[in-house]
Amino acid sequence: MTSISVLKQREKQIYQKGNQPFEMECETKSLAGAVSQRACVFCGSRVVLYPIADALHLIHGPIGCASYTWDIRGAQSSGPELHRMSFSTDLSETDIIYGGEKKLKKALLELIDKYSPKAAFIYCTCIVGIIGDDVDAICRQVEEETGIPVIAVHSEGFKGTKKDGYKAACDALFSLIERNKSPRVTLPDSINIMGEFNIGGETWIIKKYYEAMGVKVVSVITGDGRVDEVMQAGNAALNVVQCSGSVSHLAKQMEEEYGIPFIRVSYFGIEDTSDALYQVAVFFDKNPEILKKTQDLIKEKVQAIIPRLETMKKDLEGKKAAIYVGGAFKAFSLIKALKTLGMEVVLAGSQTGTQEDYKVLRQMCNEGTVILDDSNPLELAKYSVEKDADLFIGGVKERPIAYKMGIGFCDHNHERKIPLVGFEGMVNFAKEVHGTVTSPVWDLVPRRQNLTGKEGAI
């Protein structure tokens, strides 16, 4: 495995702490031919808007884009579940030649008539950008005819990376918020929870904290989302933004246009969750009740989980973890959370980190930690084995690679089934990490037998 070579052009996107001056190349387009783990613009837009459960999500393009994104992300809804259906214009050869506008309009009218959604999002795929359908015009016509917001999402796959897709989704969301013509009234002690998608019911955990603190949640963008709620988002006093990239563009726009300030937070791990809640409490310091309630809440929650974490920490102390996630912001939280469990991070990487992000990562990590931007399976495998990781944290494409090498795995992407946010989530995370790292299965792995020289059970 040590013989795996690294792509020459990628040398500046890999950094091994301590052995060279820090100059990370990132935010570049992927090298053609690399087995990149990255996705496309459409993917970015789809994941951000998807959780809005009472909206129609119509994918304008050939069938694949709809098939691959049909209910793969467990964004839970407490009510309507229209978002879990897969609607596609299923463009065929004749549509490519003559254009898909008529088909799109007909499909939209039919769907809106049948399902009475509160709004409709139309995702443009690669091909739509090439054949030149005027999706905006169709949306305007249908909006006029049906009276519901009908919004084009300009998510043509080739127009950039997943990050550009986040931006396209933010534009669509802002356009939805702008459709609320009632005068804006800033509600006291109110926030929008942004960049939280209710995977495994995470939004509900966060919401409860704010309720306990006496903070009003105007809307969640977009976890367990509803069109009407999102349209009220302009009335919040503060935007609390989670996740490194996904909705920061919207937060900035709302700051510029409405003067709503925003803070960036993470709800992952004890430290970051507490910090997030404190930041909000401090923002509303005119109401000292909130800070008091926040302190009580955090104290109670932390006390409740510490003993359980300590028990698991005994087994995890000194174990080594590799992290490869979408946004770097998540990596920061993970490093802190793993430290809470006594673990050491030996590899940290992201698909879309910025220069700033990587500087922070570097400061957080120990000597010798490998830092990677837009990595590929070969590099991930090479460094995980070289650094003898006991745990890999990543998404669907990394899972079988980790398992093949006999390394425990924790899904921190959208395929996780249990909530990992907040204090309760920290316990879930610890349980998951503990379960996979201490599994007896890994003792049977040939590589580990070779390392220890012991004969396996088989």
Next chain:
Amino acid sequence: MLLRHTPKEIKERKVLSVNPAKTCQPIGAMYAGLGIHGCLPHSHGSQGCCAYHRSALTRHYREPVMAATSSFTEGASVFGGQANLLQALLTIFTTYKPDVVAVHTTCLSETIGDDVNQIVKKAYKDGTIPEGKYVVHTSTPSYVGSHVTGFSNMVKSMAVQLAEKTGKSNGKVNIVPGFVEPSDMVEMKRIAGMLGVETILFPDTSGILNGPMTGKFNMYPKGGVSIEELKSTGDSIGSIGLGAWASADAVRALDTQFKVPCQVQDLPIGLLATDRFVDALRTAAGVSVPDTITQERGQLLDVISDMQPHLYGKKVAIAGDPDQVIALTEFLVTMGMKPVHIVTGTPGKAFTKRIKEVTARFGDEINVKGPSDLFHLHQLIKNEPVDLLICNTYGKYIARDEDIPFVRHGFPILDRVGHSYFPTVGYKGGLHFLEKILSALMDRTDRDAPEESFELVE
């Protein structure tokens, strides 16, 4: 009720696909490419396509799935993707060092009109493709056909682009297995082996997508058809294409260009179709059927007879790829079951005709539709309930809503294991599949039985 959005009343839809029973061509081509030893599939298009296909295949097989992408940008979409593909081939051959690259296109590269054939020729000429290495390529526009079409196109391309005719017979029979599981490919080879027929089976994903855990990540696992074998297909004594949709084009092309006589058959699922497969091998190679095969056939027939009271008259709904659905339908009919609703997402007029043939004994009582989607299937079931649903994982919504016993079959299966290790083809595979059907039906009988009639012996 997840699918509360599905009304009972069926209305003709022309412009919409809801809850598709298919996906797009490139993923089929990628799967086929993985069946060549030492091959890196390459997606000529946006990054997202490749990421989606790899994720979908990874979820289905729970194995690392490697593929590269041309990483199209806005520039490439305007000026053409030649530079991207040449750069990609250079990157791939210098870093990932495959023996062969299997290039497929996407809707994007097809629509902007990239001439991949020309680009590959140039790459051979200027040495971008090193001596002794190969590139096979096929055209897979997403807006035509389905994933099955993409598979078929890539299989045909790997045959005609690599096959040679030396004039000296190799004494072997080519088998194109169709879009089936690696376990099915193993079973086909085992049956041929019992008959003493030497075969070249392509593509062959066994060993690649159902590989053992070795403690190592290997980009090119053991398994797959070799280049030498593919070259030799032009010297074979005959070809058997299993499944008209997935395999006919490849064997017919070898017939036309290299005069290798071909037969196209249904997939060997069930007693009769396996009989025909065995017979085809027997006649192609001029061998006789050994007792071991007769024994296996007798065992399948024995279990069918033993259990026929549980099967007779049971109504079944089936959705999946045409080759699979046709063979399964025949199998069910021969066992006394009644497949009442039959749907495929893949276009092809012959589907309805062939289904009518195998369900002739039921006349017009059978609802068959292709191309259609799972929304339509669900509506059919609402109008005429069934005792059993056979479908890929997406059928689970329908099974849950309508409370129907459910057997997973086809692509993709995202929530169970076994498909890549236990075959459905052949007599043994038939037995395995029958066991799954019986367990589903009988578990339901036990679950629903009132206490007084809940019995120990069935």
